[in-house]
Amino acid sequence: MAGMVEVKNLTKYYGNFLAIEDVSFEVKRGEIVGFLGPNGAGKTTTMRIITGFLPPTYGTAAVAGYDLVDKSRQARSHIGYLPETVPLYLDMTVEGYLAFMGAIRGMKPNRIKTRIGEVIDACRLGDYRRTHIGKLSKGFRQRVGIAQAVLHEPDVLVLDEPTIGIDPIQVVETRQLIKDLSGSHTVILSTHILPEVSMLCNRVLIINEGLIVAEDTPKELGNKLQGVERLEVEIQGPRTEALEALQKIRGVIEVTCSTNGDSDRNVYKIQARRGLDLRPTVSRTVISNGWSLLNLQLVSMSLEEIFLKLTTDEEINV
Ligand SMILES: Nc1ncnc2c1ncn2[C@@H]1O[C@H](COP(=O)(O)OP(=O)(O)O)[C@@H](O)[C@H]1O
Ligand SMILES: [Mg+2]
Numbered sequence: 001m002a003g004m005v006e007v008k009n010l011t012k013y014y015g016n017f018l019a020i021e022d023v024s025f026e027v028k029r030g031e032i033v034g035f036l037g038p039n040g041a042g043k044t045t046t047m048r049i050i051t052g053f054l055p056p057t058y059g060t061a062a063v064a065g066y067d068l069v070d071k072s073r074q075a076r077s078h079i080g081y082l083p084e085t086v087p088l089y090l091d092m093t094v095e096g097y098l099a100f101m102g103a104i105r106g107m108k109p110n111r112i113k114t115r116i117g118e119v120i121d122a123c124r125l126g127d128y129r130r131t132h133i134g135k136l137s138k139g140f141r142q143r144v145g146i147a148q149a150v151l152h153e154p155d156v157l158v159l160d161e162p163t164i165g166i167d168p169i170q171v172v173e174t175r176q177l178i179k180d181l182s183g184s185h186t187v188i189l190s191t192h193i194l195p196e197v198s199m200l201c202n203r204v205l206i207i208n209e210g211l212i213v214a215e216d217t218p219k220e221l222g223n224k225l226q227g228v229e230r231l232e233v234e235i236q237g238p239r240t241e242a243l244e245a246l247q248k249i250r251g252v253i254e255v256t257c258s259t260n261g262d263s264d265r266n267v268y269k270i271q272a273r274r275g276l277d278l279r280p281t282v283s284r285t286v287i288s289n290g291w292s293l294l295n296l297q298l299v300s301m302s303l304e305e306i307f308l309k310l311t312t313d314e315e316i317n318v
Contacts, residue, residue, distance in 0.1 A: 004029045004156055004186045005050060010059035012045050019045045020210040023059070029155070032182045034201035034218070035190035038306065042210040043190035044084050047160050050188070051081040063156055077105075080149035080185075082159040086141065090134030094125055094144055097133060101148045112151075119147040123177060139170025146177060150185070157181060159189040163196065175199060194307060198222070208306045230299040231270040233282055237291025239266050245285050251276040265294065 003026035010023040020042040027033050035043045048054040050061045052068045052075060061068045066075035089097055095116055102112035120126055123143045128136065133144060142162065149157055162178060163171045178189065178200055191197060197204045198218040206214040206221070214221065235242050239257060246255045246268055253271040272278045279296055286293045 003027055004031075004064060005188065006060075006062045007046075007050060008060050010046065010049055010056050010061060012042075012049065012054070013057045018210060020207075023207070023210075023212055025205055025212065025215070027156075027186055027188060029186050031203060032187040032189070032201045034197035034204040035188060035207060036192070036194065036197050036204050037190075037207035038192055040209075041192075041207045043192075043207060044160055045210075046207070047081075047158050047188070047190060048083075051079050051158050052076050053081075053083075077152065078155045080152070080154035080157045082142075082145045082149045082157070082162055084160045084164075086145035086148075088133045088141055088144060091132060093130045093132055094136075094147075095120070095129045097144065098147060098151060102151055105152050107152055115151050115153070119151055122150070122180070123147040124173075137167075137170070139166040139174065142166055142170070142174055143177065146174075146181070150181060155186055157185045157187045157189075159187065161190055161192070163191070163193070206306060213306065229272045229274055229276060229278070231272065231278055231282065232267060232295070232297050232299050233270060233286070233293070234265065234267045234295035235286055235291050236265045236294055237286070237289065238264060241289070242266065242268065242286075242291060245289055246270060246282065249278060249281050249285060251278060251281075267295075269299070 005027040007026070008024050011021050012019045023042070023046055025033075035046065037043055045054065049056050050063065050068060052072045055069060063075045064078040066078070068075045089100070092100065098116045098119065099112055102115065107115070120129060123146055125140070125143055125147060128140060133141060136144065146159070146162070149159070159178065163174050166174065175196070178187070181187070182200070189200065201218060204216060204218050204221060205212050216224070233246070243255055243257055246252060251273045253273060256269045257266050258269070259266045270278065270282070279298070283293050283296060
């Protein structure tokens with residue numbers, strides 16, 4: 001089965017500012033893919049391009065086989081989009097707004113009527129059908145936003161930070177709603193909350209400063225992040241013996257030396273078990289062998305830095 005969403009080499013400049021660079025990915029039918037990255041990473045920009053709201057500077061995006069630029073109408077009929085800020089009309093009632101959204105999408109009146117009933121049930125808005133949107137809490141407005149996104153029965157749902165700014169109880173309910181909807185849709189959702197992707201997604205793309213820097217299952221990413229500590233050490237001494245001595249240190253998983261040849265000044269990269277600070281042992285090993293320690297530093301993984309920037313003040317025990 002070809003990808004439901006196919007994104008190739010997407011690049012977007014705002015004036016001179018490069019917001020996303022060479023972003024490529026594919027989402028298969030039925031997948032729930034999380035777009036995880038700190039603020040300013042380029043999540044919204046990417047989503048606005050794949051929903052046809054913003055043209056790319058370079059690259060292409062297609063949904064259900066339709067290019068978002070050349071076949072925008074067809075592509076968009078397959079997409080339901082919950083933007084970062086939903087353009088709700090506060091003086092409309094919930095069902096009035098949904099009827100309006102159905103009409104501007106060209107849905108037939110009968111179908112609009114049926115679908116309003118269905119989405120109001122699915123989004124548990126039954127008690128608020130005739131309530132003015134302006135009177136609803138942020139969490140309920142978000143449900144109305146989701147209801148309009150699924151109204152025309154799109155194959156693909158694009159949800160931009162669906163739980164941002166709503167209270168904790170509503171967050172739980174909104175996530176449950178997304179879970180329910182994911183049974184019958186292909187979903188791309190963005191978040192800067194790490195536990196949220198573990199809860200909802202079967203694949204995660206990590207985006208930072210406009211680039212996709214990692215892609216994996218939430219579980220594997222977790223393992224990778226908890227796995228290792230990295231050190232870089234520069235030693236003046238015999239290469240083979242130094243490699244051997246470093247490898248013997250307890251807690252060391254792997255040592256690599258990229259420099260080669262006969263030089264006796266080399267940089268070694270050491271991977272160690274998480275939670276071990278090997279700097280004291282490494283320096284003692286070097287000195288006791290009579291070699292010179294020229295440099296020694298912890299190397300933070302780029303992925304780890306990104307995760308540190310992500311909001312994790314939410315309940316982690318999920
Ligand atoms: N309309 C715009 N004009 C100029 N810069 C923008 C515009 N929209 C977003 N940006 C910049 O592009 C980068 C990516 O933004 P965005 O896609 O909104 O990231 P995210 O959704 O991950 O927070 C940010 O540095 C942001 O300031
Ligand atoms: Mg955003």
